[in-house]
Structure formats: C-alpha cells, structure tokens
Amino acid sequence: MTTALRRLRNYIDGEFRDAADGRTTEVVNPATGEAYATAPLSAAADVDAAMAAAEAAFPAWRDLIPAERQKVLLKIADRFEERAEELIAAESENCGKPVALVRSEEIPPMVDQIRFFAGAARMLEGRASGEYMEGFTSIIRREPVGVCAQVAPWNYPMMMAVWKFAPALAAGNTVVIKPSDTTPASTVLIADIIGSVLDELGHSRGVFNVICGDRETGRLMVEHKIPAMASITGSVRAGMQVAESASKDLKRVHLELGGKAPVVVFEDTDIPKAVEDISVAGYFNAGQDCTAATRVLVHESIHDEFVAALAKAASETKTGAVDDEDVLYGPLNNANQLKQVKGFIERLPAHAKIEAGGEQVGDKGYFFAPTVVSGLKQDDEIVQQEVFGPVITVQSFSDEKQAVEWANGVEYALASSVWTKDHARAMRMSKSLDFGCVWINTHIPLVAEMPHGGFKKSGYGKDLSAYGFDDYTRIKHVMTSLDG
Structure with missing residues (x-):
C-alpha cells in the first residue's frame, strides 16, 4: 500500500x-x-x-x-x-x-x-x-x-x-x-x-x-x-x-x-571561543550557506592546537532527526548535493588529512558527518571550490600578508571573518579583505538594517x-x- x-x-x-x-x-x-x-x-x-x-x-x-x-x-x-x-x-x-x-x-x-x-x-x-x-x-x-x-x-x-x-x-x-x-x-x-x-x-x-x-x-x-x-x-x-x-x-x-568565506584566525585569538563560534557557523544548516565559515586560515603558531580543538568540536556536533532538539543541523538537501560533498572528500589530495567526519551518516536520508580537513594547500580543489556541506578546511599561514593573499585568492567574495584581539590588525584586515562582509571576532550574524551581497563571482x-x-x-x- x-x-x-x-x-x-x-x-x-x-x-x-x-x-x-x-x-x-x-x-x-x-x-x-x-x-x-x-x-x-x-x-x-x-x-x-x-x-x-x-x-x-x-x-x-x-x-x-x-x-x-x-x-x-x-x-x-x-x-x-x-x-x-x-x-x-x-x-x-x-x-x-x-x-x-x-x-x-x-x-x-x-x-x-x-x-x-x-x-x-x-x-x-x-x-x-x-x-x-x-x-x-x-x-x-x-x-x-x-x-x-x-x-x-x-x-x-x-x-x-x-x-x-x-x-x-x-x-x-x-x-x-x-x-x-x-x-x-x-x-x-x-x-x-x-x-x-x-x-x-x-x-x-x-x-x-x-x-x-x-x-x-x-x-x-x-x-x-x-x-x-x-x-x-x-x-x-x-x-x-x-x-x-x-x-x-x-x-x-x-x-x-556562491561563497567561500575565509575565516582568518590570528595567534592572539581566544581559541576555545573561536572554535565554538566557527564550528557553529560552519556546520549550521549542514554548511549549506553561502556565508558559512568553511575555509579556516590559522596562524602556524596555534595551528595544531586549533585543529585539535576544532576536530573535537566536530565530533561533539550532532546531526539527525527534525524533532531532536540536540542536533545542530539536518541532512543535505538532495541526493545530488550529497554526491557532490562526497566527491570532494573522495578527491582529496594525498597531503590532506581528515581530522573528523568525512562520511555519510545513517542508512536513510542525506545526512553527512561534521567534517574537518587539514594539511591543505591554496590551490587544492576543496579550498578553491564551494563544497556547500558540513566540511571545514584548515590551512596554516605564516604572517598577515600571506593570510590576506590566501583569503582573497578565490573567485568568490561574499563574506569573511577575522579573529584577533589586535584592533589595528582587525582594521587593516577589514580594509584588505575583498569581500562584501567582514565580521570581526564573530561569523554569520545578519541584521535587516545591514546589506548582504558580494563581489567577483x-x-x-x-x-x-x-x-x-x-x-x-x-x-x-x-x-x-x-x-x-
């Protein structure tokens, strides 16, 4: 029947x-x-x-x-x-x-x-x-x-x-x-x-x-x-x-x-707070957001500590049924989108490392685990192209100049964020980042009174x-x- x-x-x-x-x-x-x-x-x-x-x-x-x-x-x-x-x-x-x-x-x-x-x-x-x-x-x-x-x-x-x-x-x-x-x-x-x-x-x-x-x-x-x-x-x-x-x-x-938002994390950042906020901004709505915090650039001096904390946050983030009040996000929207996200993971280069997730969840629907991928290079496909899924990539940068170069080094220019306690640095970065929105020590809040829209592609x-x-x-x- x-x-x-x-x-x-x-x-x-x-x-x-x-x-x-x-x-x-x-x-x-x-x-x-x-x-x-x-x-x-x-x-x-x-x-x-x-x-x-x-x-x-x-x-x-x-x-x-x-x-x-x-x-x-x-x-x-x-x-x-x-x-x-x-x-x-x-x-x-x-x-x-x-x-x-x-x-x-x-x-x-x-x-x-x-x-x-x-x-x-x-x-x-x-x-x-x-x-x-x-x-x-x-x-x-x-x-x-x-x-x-x-x-x-x-x-x-x-x-x-x-x-x-x-x-x-x-x-x-x-x-x-x-x-x-x-x-x-x-x-x-x-x-x-x-x-x-x-x-x-x-x-x-x-x-x-x-x-x-x-x-x-x-x-x-x-x-x-x-x-x-x-x-x-x-x-x-x-x-x-x-x-x-x-x-x-x-x-x-x-x-x-589309978007490919850079999240630039400097060495003076409050790591636990940044990880908490970035993981929510990256995984909310299964990462299906043009402004999602999915491309993290972190200073080399705190890279390992940050990646470990982000992987732990991913492992503690839950996806599941619509009536479960403990889940942060539901499934990917359709079978084609699930196939696309899987494809990015399957095509990862040998130098990439999956720190958390990386697989489909459950035997029905289009659920995908919260994922963290490290060890990436600027020209890698997963860094350059929009995944539109619950996948956060991490790159390690050496100085502010390199952070700006890599942040701007994609075809998208919708949103970005900077994480630092240094006010002058935050102002320099907000000027240099070629994106329609720059958040400072936060990522993804929107208000009706402020414009949303990007540059480039x-x-x-x-x-x-x-x-x-x-x-x-x-x-x-x-x-x-x-x-x-």
Missing part, C-alpha cells in the same frame, strides 16, 4: 492551479529520502499566465501611497507569526531542518525583515530638489521597476523568498517567484498567506504569484518579455546563465551567488537594508521651467 502524495500547486492571480499541461515532479523529504508531495513542472503557458497577472496588477500597486503598501507588509508579518507553526512544518519537511532551529533561527528574523521593508516603503529618499540651471528646478522621483522575476534557492527557501518579495513589494513592484524544484512547499504556503492578506485589504492578488518548476521554468521566466528585473539566489553557473539571458533585452539583474546587488530596497527602484529626473 502506498501513501498518497500531497499535491502542491502554482499560485497565479489569486488562484491555486496545476501546470497547464498537467506535468508534475516529485518532492522528496531529504531527512527520509522519500517523496511526500508533487509540484507543478511549469512551462511557457504557466509563466505567461503568471507574468500577465503581475503585469495587470502592477499599475494599481505602483500607484498606492507607500503607507498603504506598508499596511500590507505589516499584515503579512503578523500573519507569518500567526501561522508560524505551519511555516515551520513546511520548511522542516522541505529541507529536513530541525524544527526547533527553524522556530528560533528563521521565523523571528523573517518577520523582522518584512517589518523592516514595511518601514522602508515610506523612505523613498532622493537628493534634494534644487536649481542647477538658471530658470529651472530639478527633482528626483524614485519609482518601482515593474514586474520582478525572482528565483529562490533550496538552502533557505522560506527566508530567501522573504528577502526577495519584501523589498520588491515595498518599493511598488509586483512579483513572480519560483522556488527550487526540491523545496517548493513553504513558498506555496507563503502564497496562501500573502494572497489572503491582499484579498482582505482589497488589493489584487496578482501582486504576488508563485510558479513551481525546474531550471527550464526559471529560464523561461528570465527570458520573458514582461519582467523588468530578474533576481536569483543560486550557484555561480546559474547566475551567469541568468545574466546572459537577461542581457538579450537588457533586464536589470540582481545576483546573490559572488554576484552583485544587495539583499536586506536600504541598499537592497534601492535595488528594486529606478531613478527619474524631472526638470521644470520656472517661467510658468
């Missing part, structure tokens, strides 16, 4: 719909390796319908005064709190994440971020009006860009959806968002929440649309003629493809891509903060003759 799979559907113009051609794909719970739902495999007809709905809803949404859009976002935030347990259950099943951690580490910041952008809706700032040519006054208008095609990733499907829709809606845009084909459940639930709020407050439900599908669905969204902007959080390869596709009609592009554009809000607006110059 087989259990019937739950049916997820697209949300287009206020209605839940199957794909026009009826195609579906199975959605697997990574904690069990078993399918629990089906989701639409959306094609051109579905993308057309969603884009048309967003385009039709745009004029009225754009023309609302900011205070009205703020009311909608504040109501959405309230509804997220009211329906938190539903969101937690959906995300846990989506990703295999521990329930307690979704409750404590994802729901509160998401609600806060929505409320932040609700406030940002009323802060459309521009330079002061003035006369820059005799007889004329110039003013600046800040306007929404239009329909936004947004593609969210599978590592934080619920939170990344918030990072995309909240600033877009606050600025007056309408949205078509696609979750990853492996994690659509929480985004479909978000559609139900937002749709009900829009309906209650008398706005078109076409303001927010969700279509499920695969890479081809995302390509169709980016290449569609209606969106004025394409936003993606994903791999470098996906970002390059989006940028290339969007260039054909000069769409705006917002890219948050980590993409461009900012999430969160007023800078993230600005990315969803355009600037118009209006000049008036004073001659009447």
Whole structure:
C-alpha cells in the first residue's frame, strides 16, 4: 500500500492551479529520502499566465501611497507569526531542518525583515530638489521597476523568498517567484498567506504569484518579455546563465551567488571561543550557506592546537532527526548535493588529512558527518571550490600578508571573518579583505538594517537594508521651467 502524495500547486492571480499541461515532479523529504508531495513542472503557458497577472496588477500597486503598501507588509508579518507553526512544518519537511532551529533561527528574523521593508516603503529618499540651471528646478522621483522575476534557492527557501518579495513589494513592484524544484512547499504556503492578506485589504492578488518548476521554468521566466528585473539566489553557473539571458533585452539583474568565506584566525585569538563560534557557523544548516565559515586560515603558531580543538568540536556536533532538539543541523538537501560533498572528500589530495567526519551518516536520508580537513594547500580543489556541506578546511599561514593573499585568492567574495584581539590588525584586515562582509571576532550574524551581497563571482546587488530596497527602484529626473 502506498501513501498518497500531497499535491502542491502554482499560485497565479489569486488562484491555486496545476501546470497547464498537467506535468508534475516529485518532492522528496531529504531527512527520509522519500517523496511526500508533487509540484507543478511549469512551462511557457504557466509563466505567461503568471507574468500577465503581475503585469495587470502592477499599475494599481505602483500607484498606492507607500503607507498603504506598508499596511500590507505589516499584515503579512503578523500573519507569518500567526501561522508560524505551519511555516515551520513546511520548511522542516522541505529541507529536513530541525524544527526547533527553524522556530528560533528563521521565523523571528523573517518577520523582522518584512517589518523592516514595511518601514522602508515610506523612505523613498532622493537628493534634494534644487536649481542647477538658471530658470529651472530639478527633482528626483524614485519609482518601482515593474514586474520582478525572482528565483529562490533550496538552502533557505522560506527566508530567501522573504528577502526577495519584501523589498520588491515595498518599493511598488509586483512579483513572480519560483522556488527550487526540491523545496517548493513553504513558498506555496507563503502564497496562501500573502494572497489572503491582499484579498482582505482589497488589493489584487496578482501582486504576488508563485510558479513551481525546474531550471527550464526559471529560464523561461528570465527570458520573458514582461519582467523588468530578474533576481536569483543560486550557484555561480546559474547566475551567469541568468545574466546572459537577461542581457538579450537588457533586464536589470540582481545576483546573490556562491561563497567561500575565509575565516582568518590570528595567534592572539581566544581559541576555545573561536572554535565554538566557527564550528557553529560552519556546520549550521549542514554548511549549506553561502556565508558559512568553511575555509579556516590559522596562524602556524596555534595551528595544531586549533585543529585539535576544532576536530573535537566536530565530533561533539550532532546531526539527525527534525524533532531532536540536540542536533545542530539536518541532512543535505538532495541526493545530488550529497554526491557532490562526497566527491570532494573522495578527491582529496594525498597531503590532506581528515581530522573528523568525512562520511555519510545513517542508512536513510542525506545526512553527512561534521567534517574537518587539514594539511591543505591554496590551490587544492576543496579550498578553491564551494563544497556547500558540513566540511571545514584548515590551512596554516605564516604572517598577515600571506593570510590576506590566501583569503582573497578565490573567485568568490561574499563574506569573511577575522579573529584577533589586535584592533589595528582587525582594521587593516577589514580594509584588505575583498569581500562584501567582514565580521570581526564573530561569523554569520545578519541584521535587516545591514546589506548582504558580494563581489567577483559572488554576484552583485544587495539583499536586506536600504541598499537592497534601492535595488528594486529606478531613478527619474524631472526638470521644470520656472517661467510658468
């Protein structure tokens, strides 16, 4: 006897719909390796319908005064709190994440971020009006860009959806968002929440649309003629493809891509405290975080002591079932990701040493042990490429110059951290590190008021903060003759 799979559907113009051609794909719970739902495999007809709905809803949404859009976002935030347990259950099943951690580490910041952008809706700032040519006054208008095609990733499907829709809606845009084909459940639930709020407050439900599908669905969204902007959080390869596709009609592009965060540990660091914080920042969410603390550079004078302490911390870190409150992280998201992480370990060079972990855990699901690898060189694959798993690598450096060179010596440039008690050194390092974020004596905290985004192959554009809000607006110059 087989259990019937739950049916997820697209949300287009206020209605839940199957794909026009009826195609579906199975959605697997990574904690069990078993399918629990089906989701639409959306094609051109579905993308057309969603884009048309967003385009039709745009004029009225754009023309609302900011205070009205703020009311909608504040109501959405309230509804997220009211329906938190539903969101937690959906995300846990989506990703295999521990329930307690979704409750404590994802729901509160998401609600806060929505409320932040609700406030940002009323802060459309521009330079002061003035006369820059005799007889004329110039003013600046800040306007929404239009329909936004947004593609969210599978590592934080619920939170990344918030990072995309909240600033877009606050600025007056309408949205078509696609979750990853492996994690659509929480985004479909978000559609139900937002749709009900829009309906209650008398706005078109076409303001927010969700279509499920695969890479081809995302390509169709980016290449569609209606969106004025394409936003993606994903791999470098996906970002390059989006940028290339969007260039054909000069769409705006917002890219948050991979990372390979250096964690530079100097000899004056409080080793027990650093190890505790770095291990959490490296293993949280199974290391499936573009900012994860997975590439440690430690001064040679404390290298052996640090590695031993980090290996001990790894051995004491627990992965397991979603209802176990003692686990730090759940499984990798999908079978392909498990294969990728295993591949990095299998291809380690002879000079590398596995200090802890290095193997799959359990006989079902996609769990992988907390891993520490030492003895690595700068040009090793595992140092240069994003693993996106619970694997921390360690290299030994001799001086500050070498630390900077190695820290910057990768193609990614999203986040980094420096661990030292020397204030002047911390300031020098924060200047020299070529990354969008530099943490000092901490790693991974984020706040709604501060920007998140990288350089180089980590993409461009900012999430969160007023800078993230600005990315969803355009600037118009209006000049008036004073001659009447």
